Amino acid sequence: MKEYWTSLASLLGVLAFCQSILQTVFPPELRFAFLKLFNKIFHWFSSYYYFDITEIDGVNTNELYNAVQLYLSSTVSISGSRLSLTRALNSSAITFGLSNNDCMVDAFNGVTVLWEHVVTQRQSQTFSWRPLPEEKRGFTLRIRKKDKYLILNSYLDFIMDKANEIRRKNQDRLLYTNSRGGSLDSRGHPWESVPFKHPSTFDTLAMDPKVKKEIMDDLKDFANGQAFYQKTGRAWKRGYLLYGPPGTGKSSMIAAMANFLGYDIYDLELTEVHTNSELRKLLMKTSSKSIIVIEDIDCSINLTNRKKNNGGGGGASGRTYYDSMEMRGGGGGGGVSVPGEEGGGGNSITLSGLLNFTDGLWSCCGSERIFVFTTNHIEKLDPALLRSGRMDMHIFMSHCSFPALKILLKNYLGYEEGDLDEEIGKEFEGVLEKAGMTPADVSEVLIKNRRDKGNAVRELLEALKARAEKNNVGGGSREKINGGHDLEEEEEEEQEKRALESPKEEGCDFVEGSCKKGDEKDPKEDNEIIEK
Numbered sequence: 331m332k333e334y335w336t337s338l339a340s341l342l343g344v345l346a347f348c349q350s351i352l353q354t355v356f357p358p359e360l361r362f363a364f365l366k367l368f369n370k371i372f373h374w375f376s377s378y379y380y381f382d383i384t385e386i387d388g389v390n391t392n393e394l395y396n397a398v399q400l401y402l403s404s405t406v407s408i409s410g411s412r413l414s415l416t417r418a419l420n421s422s423a424i425t426f427g428l429s430n431n432d433c434m435v436d437a438f439n440g441v442t443v444l445w446e447h448v449v450t451q452r453q454s455q456t457f458s459w460r461p462l463p464e465e466k467r468g469f470t471l472r473i474r475k476k477d478k479y480l481i482l483n484s485y486l487d488f489i490m491d492k493a494n495e496i497r498r499k500n501q502d503r504l505l506y507t508n509s510r511g512g513s514l515d516s517r518g519h520p521w522e523s524v525p526f527k528h529p530s531t532f533d534t535l536a537m538d539p540k541v542k543k544e545i546m547d548d549l550k551d552f553a554n555g556q557a558f559y560q561k562t563g564r565a566w567k568r569g570y571l572l573y574g575p576p577g578t579g580k581s582s583m584i585a586a587m588a589n590f591l592g593y594d595i596y597d598l599e600l601t602e603v604h605t606n607s608e609l610r611k612l613l614m615k616t617s618s619k620s621i622i623v624i625e626d627i628d629c630s631i632n633l634t635n636r637k638k639n640n641g642g643g644g645g646a647s648g649r650t651y652y653d654s655m656e657m658r659g660g661g662g663g664g665g666v667s668v669p670g671e672e673g674g675g676g677n678s679i680t681l682s683g684l685l686n687f688t689d690g691l692w693s694c695c696g697s698e699r700i701f702v703f704t705t706n707h708i709e710k711l712d713p714a715l716l717r718s719g720r721m722d723m724h725i726f727m728s729h730c731s732f733p734a735l736k737i738l739l740k741n742y743l744g745y746e747e748g749d750l751d752e753e754i755g756k757e758f759e760g761v762l763e764k765a766g767m768t769p770a771d772v773s774e775v776l777i778k779n780r781r782d783k784g785n786a787v788r789e790l791l792e793a794l795k796a797r798a799e800k801n802n803v804g805g806g807s808r809e810k811i812n813g814g815h816d817l818e819e820e821e822e823e824e825q826e827k828r829a830l831e832s833p834k835e836e837g838c839d840f841v842e843g844s845c846k847k848g849d850e851k852d853p854k855e856d857n858e859i860i861e862k
């Protein structure tokens with residue numbers, strides 16, 4: 331032991347001697363060059379490469395640093411005994427990472443690398459437009475020289491992908507709205523967001539399981555389809571039109587989609603958007619992996635006010651036709667949109683603006699985005715919105731069918747397959763179609779009686795029978811088809827439709843083949859998908 335201390339003391343003596351020689355022999359300006367050279371020689375003979383990934387790259391946050399931090403938090407082989415724990419804003423998960431100046435080993439494709447988290451005090455506050463943190467943080471990656479070309483690029487790509495995946499899993503969904511009516515927040519953002527906590531999932535959604543599976547498969551194919559979209563030259567986006575009576579689960583379906591894919595939702599309030607360019611700006615500020623929703627699109631588009639463009643003389647083009655279809659907030663009349671004028675302060679958005687929003691070049695300014703439109707009245711929508719390629723899937727959300735009822739009984743009363751008495755099941759099947767109750771109506775009855783299963787089922791059966799009876803007496807199918815709509819309201823709609831007939835025919839030449847109104851929009855009895 332004594333020998334050990336003696337040799338350590340002499341080694342320190344030699345080092346001190348070398349340092350004093352270095353200081354006397356080399357002037358300060360040469361000293362730096364000498365150290366650099368020494369460093370180079372050291373690296374020459376070293377069998378490793380070192381890569382520094384600093385937290386701040388100049389004045390910008392280095393995305394790779396954040397990705398590495400997240401990635402390392404997910405690996406289990408942390409050797410350090412001290413870990414740092416974090417919980418990001420809006421996140422429900424706690425992540426752990428390397429503490430200051432701690433190391434960990436990782437392996438990728440059979441190659442072992444070493445990560446070190448390096449934290450040093452910032453020397454002096456250099457001038458910067460934004461205040462920099464007092465500590466300089468960074469990761470140093472050590473890779474064997476012979477392995478660098480084998481893995482470096484693919485390893486870093488892998489880390490970025492993995493970090494995105496973790497971020498999506500940990501981060502609660504965000505629900506964005508443009509309800510401020512075009513004004514920007516302090517960061518110049520037109521969207522406001524809140525954590526999205528809707529508990530609806532495909533498990534809780536009451537609808538035909540076959541249709542549900544089809545939708546889930548379609549969503550899965552979409553989310554995993556980057557290579558396919560690239561290969562086929564299509565923008566990586568998909569459109570869904572959800573239609574059906576109120577209370578059949580259209581909004582619940584959107585929430586289920588977002589929860590299924592882990593996407594954010596942008597709930598676009600069209601009545602708050604004043605011009606096409608405002609609409610475009612909103613689109614540009616949406617992120618990838620998101621669902622952009624326009625609810626009740628028939629209420630945002632005032633088709634009763636659409637009129638043919640008179641300025642074209644004779645053969646009007648499709649564009650002027652669309653542009654003359656005025657969309658106004660609140661359904662109020664007035665306000666004519668003149669093609670080409672919207673950017674110059676016109677106070678309306680046009681159908682062409684909306685179609686460009688979903689379909690045009692601007693719709694590709696991000697990727698992996700889903701557009702969802704909902705409506706209670708598909709027959710009110712313009713064929714241009716429905717034609718192939720625009721909304722890829724038309725999904726009819728129907729009244730409560732027997733398979734859907736079984737899901738509601740499971741959700742609210744805990745009934746498993748086979749728990750329901752066979753006779754009662756048959757009674758339900760017999761009356762459901764005639765009653766035309768929505769899943770929302772059924773849920774209400776079940777919630778009220780959820781403490782007493784037997785009573786809940788009896789009450790529901792009675793309510794269904796009463797509704798079926800009522801429909802029968804009143805000549806019924808109307809209420810069934812329109813989900814309890816007012817008859818007067820329906821009359822009005824009929825009149826509106828008749829009033830629209832003539833302009834629609836005039837406009838047909840622009841949207842060839844899409845004016846066959848009844849063709850694809852006829853709601854069938856059950857949930858139904860029309861793939862475009």
Ligand SMILES: Nc1ncnc2c1ncn2[C@@H]1O[C@H](COP(=O)(O)OP(=O)(O)OP(=O)(O)O)[C@@H](O)[C@H]1O
Pocket residue numbers: 534535536537574575576577578579580581582583706727768769770771773
């Ligand atoms: N298919 C369904 N599965 C499960 N619950 C449903 C379903 N449809 C409706 N509900 C229940 O009814 C409530 C209303 O449903 P939701 O808002 O999704 O209907 P909607 O079709 O969007 O109606 P609206 O056309 O009025 O917007 C939901 O909170 C949900 O609890």
Ligand SMILES: [Mg+2]
Pocket residue numbers: 580581582625704
């Ligand atoms: Mg809704």
